[in-house]
Amino acid sequence: MEVVILEDEEQVGRVGADAVAQHVLADPSSVLGLATGSSPLPVYQELAARVRRAELSLAGCRAFLLDEYVGLPPGHPESYREVIMRDFVDHVDLIPAQVQGPDGLAEDVREACSAYEQAIADAGGVDVQLLGVGSDGHVAFNEPGSSLGSRTRIKTLTGQTRRDNARFFGGDVAAVPQHCITQGIGTILDARHLVLVAMGVAKAEAVHSLVEGAVSALWPASALQLHAHVTVILDGAAASRLQLKDYYREAYAVKPAWQGF
Ligand SMILES: N[C@@H]1[C@@H](O)[C@H](O)[C@@H](COP(=O)(O)O)O[C@@H]1O
Secondary structure (H helix, E strand, O other): OEEEEEOOHHHHHHHHHHHHHHHHHHOOOOEEEEOOOOOOHHHHHHHHHHHHOOOOOOOOOEEEEOEEEOOOOOOOOOOHHHHHHHHOHHHOOOOHHHEEOOOOOOOOHHHHHHHHHHHHHHOOOOOEEEEOOOOOOOEOOEOOOOOOOOOOEEEEOOHHHHHHHHHHHOOOHHHOOOEEEEOOHHHHHOOOEEEEEEOOHHHHHHHHHHHHOOOEOOEHHHHHHHOOOEEEEEEOOOOOOOOOHHHHHHHHHOOOHHHOO
16 A cells, blocks of 8 residues: 655645556556545546646546445436536546446346446456545445445445535435445455545544554445555645654655656
């Protein structure tokens, strides 16, 4: 696991974009794993700027989303498909039809979950997966207590997550769906490179648990310690509770330029 501690959001965006671009420049048909939420936004903005400057093209890429609410009507502005379109896809040259997410309106949810796993496998697996982390250590919608080997499935959102996300639903907790479909921890760990972004002091405890804590279903992101290729990109506030933060800073400062991510 490489821990990169940076000064500000702009640097986070640049380094996150470098990590993604490294794959796309090596293989223009890379499979991207996209995350919703505020954490990856600086990365998306920097990738969009590079596409605008013709330094990068995502036109040959496919993309898979981590998760989706169950039961929101098609085109609902808070469905994660709509969110990722607005936040990212509309600003780059990814082909919208090449961006797939779990089907939150499927009649047969079990079948939709295994079809989604199959679609990722048929695409050859995810090359680079962007991730955020919840303040309680959840990744995608794998809430605390999720099995570390879980696959795509329906989950019940915690009251805390529904209250947190009510801000996107006009402050109305009752409007936040009770269920979601999310890639499991096992599904996420199958991606070849995981790039997790966290900023702000509200994430500091989750970041400490994910990087340095015991691997535990109580902190689902701690399962990333079991993956061979993880880049954790932080600002100083998110890194503030890391025990070895001086070492991580030093290692990044002396990192050979050829090494990449
Ligand atoms: N399902 C999403 C996660 O994928 C995201 O990582 C998390 C943190 O969001 P943010 O990055 O806005 O803090 O929120 C939601 O629960």
